[in-house]
Amino acid sequence: MSPERPRRSIATVCLSGTLEDKLAAASAAGFDGVEVFEPDLVAAPWSPAELAARCADLGLSIDLYQPFRDLDSTDPERAARNLRRLDRKLDVMAALGVDTVLVCSSVAPDAVDDADLLAEQLAAAAAHAAGRGARIAYEALAWGRHVSTWERSWDAVRRAGSPALGLCLDSFHVLSRGGDPAGFAEVPGEKLFFLQLADAPALRMDVLQWSRHHRLFPGQGAFDLPRFVECVLAAGYAGPLSLEVFNDVYRQADPARTAVDAVRSLQWLEEELALRCPQLGLPLPPAAPPLTGWSFTELAVDDVSGPQVGGVLAALGFAHTGRHRSKPVQLWEQGPHPASRARVLLNASADRSAAAGTASVAALGLESADPRRSAARAEAMSAPVLPRTRGAAEAELSAVAAPDGTEVFFTRTGPDGWPADFLPTGERPGPGAGITGIDHVGLTQPFDAFDEAGLFYRAVLGLEPQEVTELAAPFGLVRTRAVTGPDRAVRLALSVSALRRGGWAPGVPEPQYVALATDDLVATARALRAAGAPLLPVPANYADDLAARLDLPGDLLDAVREHGLMYEEDAHGGYLHLATDVLGDRVFLEVVQRLGGYDGYGTADAPVRMAAHRRRRQARTAGRG
Amino acid sequence: MSPERPRRSIATVCLSGTLEDKLAAASAAGFDGVEVFEPDLVAAPWSPAELAARCADLGLSIDLYQPFRDLDSTDPERAARNLRRLDRKLDVMAALGVDTVLVCSSVAPDAVDDADLLAEQLAAAAAHAAGRGARIAYEALAWGRHVSTWERSWDAVRRAGSPALGLCLDSFHVLSRGGDPAGFAEVPGEKLFFLQLADAPALRMDVLQWSRHHRLFPGQGAFDLPRFVECVLAAGYAGPLSLEVFNDVYRQADPARTAVDAVRSLQWLEEELALRCPQLGLPLPPAAPPLTGWSFTELAVDDVSGPQVGGVLAALGFAHTGRHRSKPVQLWEQGPHPASRARVLLNASADRSAAAGTASVAALGLESADPRRSAARAEAMSAPVLPRTRGAAEAELSAVAAPDGTEVFFTRTGPDGWPADFLPTGERPGPGAGITGIDHVGLTQPFDAFDEAGLFYRAVLGLEPQEVTELAAPFGLVRTRAVTGPDRAVRLALSVSALRRGGWAPGVPEPQYVALATDDLVATARALRAAGAPLLPVPANYADDLAARLDLPGDLLDAVREHGLMYEEDAHGGYLHLATDVLGDRVFLEVVQRLGGYDGYGTADAPVRMAAHRRRRQARTAGRG
Structure with missing residues (x-):
């Protein structure tokens, strides 16, 4: 003491x-x-x-x-x-x-x-x-x-x-x-x-x-x-x-x-x-350095899910730009400028207990003004700091384990930073489908880690927990709370089943997701369809209800119907979004566009998405059966 | 319709x-x-x-x-x-x-x-x-x-x-x-x-x-x-x-x-x-016939747990009086008079998915004034009526499945009733340790079957749900509600973990139990100790706290300390009780004495019992390890 x-x-x-x-x-x-x-x-x-x-x-x-x-x-x-x-x-x-x-x-x-x-x-x-x-x-x-x-x-x-x-x-x-x-x-x-x-x-x-x-x-x-x-x-x-x-x-x-x-x-x-x-005169821990954005999201994959997720990333406009010097990790990028670029790592090296063919969010790369201080801060806040093994030419990476097991890396993305760990494949990131970065990541929390997680991200990373929203979802009550930096450069949506959820239904609890940002979802959706991306179909009833509820411009409604988009509003603005099928059983991708000052995470539309995901799973199971 | x-x-x-x-x-x-x-x-x-x-x-x-x-x-x-x-x-x-x-x-x-x-x-x-x-x-x-x-x-x-x-x-x-x-x-x-x-x-x-x-x-x-x-x-x-x-x-x-x-x-x-x-002029279903008492409780056992439970029953004063004509089922009885006799069946025939060595409550035999009408009533209340296979000389038995899977038999205990299915072993039921019947059975309900179960017993059997009591137990919140006949001849204590319970701890959720009645628990406890029954030790702190809280007669307190009894009161009377170790991982026995008009189920003492059971399990595990 x-x-x-x-x-x-x-x-x-x-x-x-x-x-x-x-x-x-x-x-x-x-x-x-x-x-x-x-x-x-x-x-x-x-x-x-x-x-x-x-x-x-x-x-x-x-x-x-x-x-x-x-x-x-x-x-x-x-x-x-x-x-x-x-x-x-x-x-x-x-x-x-x-x-x-x-x-x-x-x-x-x-x-x-x-x-x-x-x-x-x-x-x-x-x-x-x-x-x-x-x-x-x-x-x-x-x-x-x-x-x-x-x-x-x-x-x-x-x-x-x-x-x-x-x-x-x-x-x-x-x-x-x-x-x-x-x-x-x-x-x-x-x-x-x-x-x-x-x-x-x-x-x-x-x-x-x-x-x-x-x-x-x-x-x-x-x-x-x-x-x-x-x-x-x-x-x-x-x-x-x-x-x-x-x-x-x-x-x-x-x-x-x-x-x-x-x-x-x-x-x-x-x-x-x-x-x-x-x-x-109380002692002060190291202050939490500002987190200025996403460097990457890492998905754990295996021999089966890796190529599947890679194919989907390609259809979403990503280029496979690098491979790790010492591990079976692929770097996928989209966006011509480093400042507005989305990066996804596919890591097939993890020693996973998951069933074959699954994919899941394994790690978050967050850009820190001072990665070493972020790690020192984490240690002072009783966070489990992860041991790093590092190859000869590889950058030092500090990481901690969040309550749900997700690894959080504190990074600096630059010539001397983590990208140096990847050898170029020859492919270059291009404008792709117009995806410009990671908007947020949605992490389904273990039943009893929800409040713990909110405090973890607050105390360890300096993110602020937002209001809890409660959702009557098809397979049970779901609570969601975002943790965000003051400028929203980093957003995480943490969700939890208030009881257990839908033990009777396969495919629940809900999968995690990575929400990719675009400035023009209609154009992006058009590109994704053309590329054959596995977009989740949204029922026609949804658009009919939207038309009854909101006075939306006709061309927007047409686009919603044509591309299977979803749209919701809060007091500050609107949110256009779409989802892919669930990939490897545990994760899917969203593409989202924030309009005006919308500050939410599409939770009002989540029941529609969950029901559609369940339907796709049933169709897949029937197809296999 | x-x-x-x-x-x-x-x-x-x-x-x-x-x-x-x-x-x-x-x-x-x-x-x-x-x-x-x-x-x-x-x-x-x-x-x-x-x-x-x-x-x-x-x-x-x-x-x-x-x-x-x-x-x-x-x-x-x-x-x-x-x-x-x-x-x-x-x-x-x-x-x-x-x-x-x-x-x-x-x-x-x-x-x-x-x-x-x-x-x-x-x-x-x-x-x-x-x-x-x-x-x-x-x-x-x-x-x-x-x-x-x-x-x-x-x-x-x-x-x-x-x-x-x-x-x-x-x-x-x-x-x-x-x-x-x-x-x-x-x-x-x-x-x-x-x-x-x-x-x-x-x-x-x-x-x-x-x-x-x-x-x-x-x-x-x-x-x-x-x-x-x-x-x-x-x-x-x-x-x-x-x-x-x-x-x-x-x-x-x-x-x-x-x-x-x-x-x-x-x-x-x-x-x-x-x-x-x-x-x-609304149509009436068959009225629920009065349930006048317990005919038996049936425990599902296997080759490992059967002899263990039989040994404990013997130490509790039961005699192995019968064996079933066509199935590997033993009848154990205690009490000289049929009207005040406790009967337990050990059934090794069940097709069980349980792990080897486990034992559990499989069925309740309830004495009905009209077993056929009980079954007709159950059917009218959408209860799953179980198919019966019957041997040549065997009595007809109507049964339904309760929400937790427990089978409920409607019986008449008499020469032409279910006891005729059993061939005598030669052993006769005697006064044993003074156990005179079944007081109640405690059934741990699946997480989402608690309210369903209360309505099931009310609508199907005509039992009345009592107040819900909530207990801050060592491994999580537990709710208990009894369902009883108007004269308390039949009592069931249904309990449930309000959330899930103690996934981190082995041996939970709580096991089921059969509470056996005695008119003199101190004498019964003395007999059980002499016979080497595996009684659960109660901490000395418990008796010290009891002495501080209640002005109990000195000889009662002495007996509590000597025999590891528990005692609690409600507005109507007192409740002396003891528990055995958990047998076969999922069930234990209690012996209880109601004093005055006590109408509860010992829930206030349950945390002490749960902690003691956990300690015994840890000791067993350590002993095996």
Whole structure:
């Protein structure tokens, strides 16, 4: 642990598995400490003392014991019984060697409303704790029966006036109710006993359900966590930054991955804090260099899919311009000028577990202002930096693995850069069909990597996650979120099946795709048809519906009908696009033209495309059968 | 179609897949008609006339075209444009041969609030429809901008006074807002153009999100659909009962299964209506005979798992009392009196795809007052009735397949019943360890069969679904719902992983279990330990926590600690229980004692049990490794 930054802690409830699994994951990801969630301890085979020893072995401190529920009561007998229950838990804490217990505001029917009586009961509990060398961090649950705001919890703590009683602030409980962290300034720092952090998407639903199922790690949701933490630190809090995230996806995902995702969320948050509050003197990771565009997209192919995809690239106007010096990798290019050129690599060297004949997006080449700094940044954000083997005359390439396994290369495309790895074939890139570059790449994420991926691209690459759009697709609900640079030079469309998708239907989940840019899709489409490119047919009903919905120019509608184009609009402009058949079972190509300031990814048209792809697959299967 | 019952229809949006998939599924399940959901048509390869022909081939009428959105507008130019859009859709409807279009209340910023202007615009649209021989069914969306109640939609229709304009009533839109269907009585029957039905769970969330993601088929949720439909029919509605269910699970599930589930929901609803409104003269299916108890639970085993499970049954006090006349099936019994006897069959004959050495719950034997009528009832509720092969001296057994594949036998246990199929081994059932019967069976449901299963047991067997409990389990969120007879003689605990569960962890999803009843678990546990039964160890922390939480008698706590029991309470009583190790990878046994009126299934303790099972599996794996 570096002394300059706050300690990083995580509640065991954030992670899937048994307590044994959780601690191993938290330690491996580099956390400094944990909050022990009581049900995890109750189900654990270790005595509290054995657990303490296990944590010590793993380099983890135990920062909090939690939660203690429904302490106060209007029924004196029950209040006394609750104190006896607290005493038993103080026994456990003593054996664990942890001195702070989280007491949440009561949700019980017998919860105390009277401010003085509540303070009195909290003070009594604090006296029990103090007698054991412990202290109570009191937290207002957003759905507490009488105490549901941090102000009300602070009022109780202030009235109680016990040195062993302080506050636990939880960003979810405060921000989900629209609370203002600026008010923390009135609380003396020594009364801020603990800080729990969670982000969340903006949802309109019961706050208890929102909290229990949909919390996220900082940087994944809609809350302003940097400002929240700034206010807590400004008030004098000196404890750990501790994550408490209840989330249905993380609850069942590999805890080793979740823990890395979680630690990355704190790395991101600490950087935001360091930039926001220079006076704190927090260490800064290397800044993310601007990503200025696409150098290439690499598709993994094999002996069967390679020639197929190559043939399609040729029909799309690409030229096979280079072959790699040491590996079976082909470079395909289109566009007369290097500044407006699309490049696709076909890599047949990958050691793939995929079935024969498949093709998939294997790597993204992104142009970085400083590739080495991009890699250093990635390492500082807990991204897996990939080892590179390099041939004699080959350029150094830094790369990291994204959560879905896609490799992300940081490149500089120039005479001394990665193109030097390719020997010319003699073919030269020409104007082809008018394709001028890569507009974006669409990556289908593993079911439980969607939120992780958004934070990965944000923290590691400096791309900004955009709004999530939700799509009622033919084979199940699909969520899509783009991550983009500020100038949109790099766009990725990440999509996920919200549940699993269409296990009954072959050919799903949805394939990945590479969207190629053109300035004139009608002309490009005409060229592709002439070249025999395998374009996906769009039903005539689609154009009829488009004509009914939008007052489009007649020639545009004619082109839509003639070439099987799709068209949709957002508030800023229009989007003309077409798709190819699925190539090698897992990937297809799009050609797209943005009109005006259209900033989307064609998601409204996606169901039409998905249904058409399924139909083509059924026809192919029937043809083979 | 039988003439006495209402026509059964389903909106294509209810089903997963392409329009081709949906129509095939609806037809195969026996629906009479469909609502064509416009986006399904837009993505379809057929022209409207081809679609009409396809539906005719499949025996499906097209009962509604839907939805037409945002018709009215405060902007006259946009209002005129919306009418032009309507004209195009009337073209499509003419080609489809459907005469009713659903117009939903507008959600647009330019929606009309003024009641007379709205009526005027609806009347103008109705005139366009009438000119094409069509009509408009106007529906209030629960989140409509100005029209969000059925009363407001009826006001607009009444004011418009057009014969070609009537109401579409949708149970979700009315009941989600707490609307009272009694008011439908004021609407003339000829103004009720269409009826859409959906159930839903009681959720506190944004009504739009609730509607789009969580609708259910009638009988699966919390709405009183029988009363709703009674009110609609009483007002004179004579059209189809049509399902419109937006549900994230069904959206990605096999449409052939969903369609059967959907038709069953109408079969259930029609029976409820027939019983509620005898004056309607609706046909009644055979009533579900009372299920008076368990005759047996059958476990599928093989050469490896069979002896293992048999050994455990012996240690649990069971005697191997019979062997089947013609199949490799063993009968194991415990309990001196036939009326309080637990029976388990071990069946090694099943043609199983399971890995060697596994065991699983294959069948449930339920005691029926009239097994043949039970089977006739099942058939009337679209349950798959299983073919039976019968030996010379063997009893007839009727059985159906539940959604998870478990076979459900309707039995009469007597000299002429199924026990006659077994030849005595010479062993006699004795008091054993005090086990007196089967308390319940716990069945882990496939991810997308949970709601289907609840309706299956309700409609087919006459069991009542109980409250859903949600559990934050170690490997992901688990929902459990019991289905029970009115006297609790038969209980099943159905559970499901809300997402998938713990793909990273071996040994999940959770195994099934058979819960055996005892009147004295402490004595039974003592006997089991003495016999060397493989009881699951419960951590000492569990008993410590129990002691802190509840004021239990000291001798009970001692027994909990000594025998590794678990104990939980509900509002009615307590539940003492223990579990065995998992046998054959997929099933374990519980022994349980209900104290007082406890009516639950030990779900609060389940995380402790799951963590302990995982630990045992890890130890076994390590032992083998």
